[in-house]
Amino acid sequence: MIRLLLVDDHPVVRAGYQHLLEQGGDMTVVAQGGNVDEGCVLYARHAPDITITDLSMPGPSGLELVRRLRERAPDALTLVFSMHDSDMLVQRALELGARGFVSKSSAPDCLIDAVHAVIGGRRYLSPDLPQRLLKGILDAPGFESLTQREFEIFQILSRGESLADCARSLHLSPKTVSNHQSLIKDKLGIGTTAAMAHLAIRHGLIQPVGC
Template identity: 70%
Template sequence: MIRLLLVDDHPVVRTGYQHLLEQDGDMTVVAQAGSVDEAYAHFVAHEPDITITDVALPGSSGLDLIHRLRERSAQARTLVFSMHDSEMLVHRAFELGALGFVSKSCAPDSLIEAVHSALASRRYLSPGLPQHWLHSAARAPAFAQLTPREFEVFRLLSRGESPAECARVLHLSPKTISNLQSQIKEKLGTGTSAAMAHLAISHGLIPPGNT
């Protein structure tokens, strides 16, 4: 039996795809979570075979969850299941160690296929998304310079969160956030918060009008 952890901030969505996955007969959902911290605690407690997470979560994102799980265990298998499916996000998820990226607009069977692929430690990209994204390195060179922590701080700041809120969400000191903010601006060549937001929007990291 494949043991799954589902992470999405909408309980109805979690219930829906729990039903879908468990219908397959060889999967069981051992825990559900609506935030990164809750998901991390369940991962530690239940040690699921695969964690399926959305990108957009309250506070810290699913990308940060992938990073935290991989830091805890190099064998952690994760899938992203999200309506946000830009090339930048797909590439970043794979870079952080995700084994699959499934768009919420795809056929339900794709999520089941992704689980079996992840169990075999094979990468999976749902039909409808350009399959060359699995192998491309088309990420903007500037983003390649950001560490996973810097990327998460960038994402939070670009969507309008204050440095103090970033510190709270990521469990870091305000001084650390301030230092990271300076490093990010230098690496990306963005002198203002508006410039950071524009860059994030242009690469599909946040939707227009999010800030």
């Protein structure tokens, strides 16, 4: 039996995934969480075979969950299931250690296929995504050009937090965060913090206010 952890901030959506995944009889959902922190706690408590996570959730995105789980357990298997599926976002998820990426616009069976592929030691992208991404090929620079530290800072600042707040969260000096911010803007070709937020929303890393 394949033991699964689901992390998505919508309980009704999680219930639908659970029904879909368990109908074949070879999978069981052992726990469900609504954000990254809950996902980390539940992973430690239940040690699932695979963690399936959305990307856009309150607080840190699902990419942060992928990173934390790989940091905690290098052999952790994670699968991203998201409506946000730009090339840059898919590539970033794979770079951080996700074993697969399934677009929510895919046929339902794709999620089942993805679980079987990942548990079998293979990487998986749903058919509607460019399979070249598995080889780490992108046509243009973007999130993949950021270091892990820069990407963490990008996510924090794009949520509207100040340089000082970001510095405290990451145990850095405000000047260091400011220098990273300048590098991030240069790499992404944007000039303002507002542009960072728009980019993060467009790629599903944060939710728009009111959602």
